[in-house]
């Protein structure tokens with residue numbers, strides 16, 4: 001079997017086009033564009049790239065992009081003061097604090113300080129709780145994008161065996177909640193899971209989000225499974241060149257899977273498209289609450 005390669009770049013672009021159309025309607029109705037402000041603390045090179053990509057995509061969708069780049073020794077109090085100012089700014093519909101934050105800052109405290117109505121990352125405890133209770137919520141962008149790719153590939157996933165590898169707050173836990181919301185039978189595997197290969201072998205849907213290059217081997221995969229690779233690991237190849245690889249051994253996995261996402265060009269572009277969709281959703285909700 002040779003898997004269908006899911007084109008996240010094309011799907012992400014289509015979603016961004018839909019968002020841009022929604023933004024144009026929003027501007028016509030409310031006389032202003034939705035605004036997304038991104039906060040970056042420090043100089044992590046990958047984070048700086050993601051923040052630049054988010055700003056460009058925001059502007060391209062017709063929204064107002066704000067950016068605060070703070071030095072790595074910024075105090076937690078200063079960051080909390082900035083978040084409070086953004087919470088109070090009526091032109092800001094979405095606030096995103098780029099992760100990871102420097103170690104001296106308590107990430108949970110900062111995320112909990114964001115107004116849940118502007119929490120376009122979906123990381124605030126209110127949105128986390130609403131998602132796990134099956135209520136309408138701002139949902140974390142990466143797992144929301146994964147769910148779109150999965151349901152577009154498979155259709156109805158009720159009753160399907162789904163395995164999420166990784167239990168992070170950004171991907172693993174919300175991914176499991178979203179799959180459960182679609183009535184899949186969900187297992188979460190993590191670093192203490194025994195016999196990961198056996199769990200992968202039983203799964204019709206595999207979402208790998210652990211940050212271990214090539215962890216999931218092709219021979220583990222159930223023939224025909226839908227394999228979603230969230231890993232974005234920078235490794236140096238035998239040629240000395242750096243490249244991006246996923247958590248799934250793509251070359252062996254594609255010979256057994258029914259569908260598979262590549263890295264790059266799979267889940268990554270869905271993250272940014274999902275962020276724009278969440279910003280429009282937040283703007284609409286705030287406008288109708290005003």
Ligand SMILES: Nc1nc2c(c(=O)[nH]1)N[C@@H](CN(C=O)c1ccc(C(=O)N[C@@H](CCC(=O)O)C(=O)O)cc1)CN2
Nearest residue numbers: 050097098099100121141264265266267268269271272
């Ligand atoms: N506040 C947040 N911080 C982080 C999040 C997040 O959702 N919210 N996720 C990740 C990083 N991330 C967005 O911030 C992100 C990762 C990857 C991509 C992407 O498009 N990747 C491309 C490759 C790009 C490259 O060459 O580096 C791909 O996979 O095709 C976008 C966003 C951690 N932090």
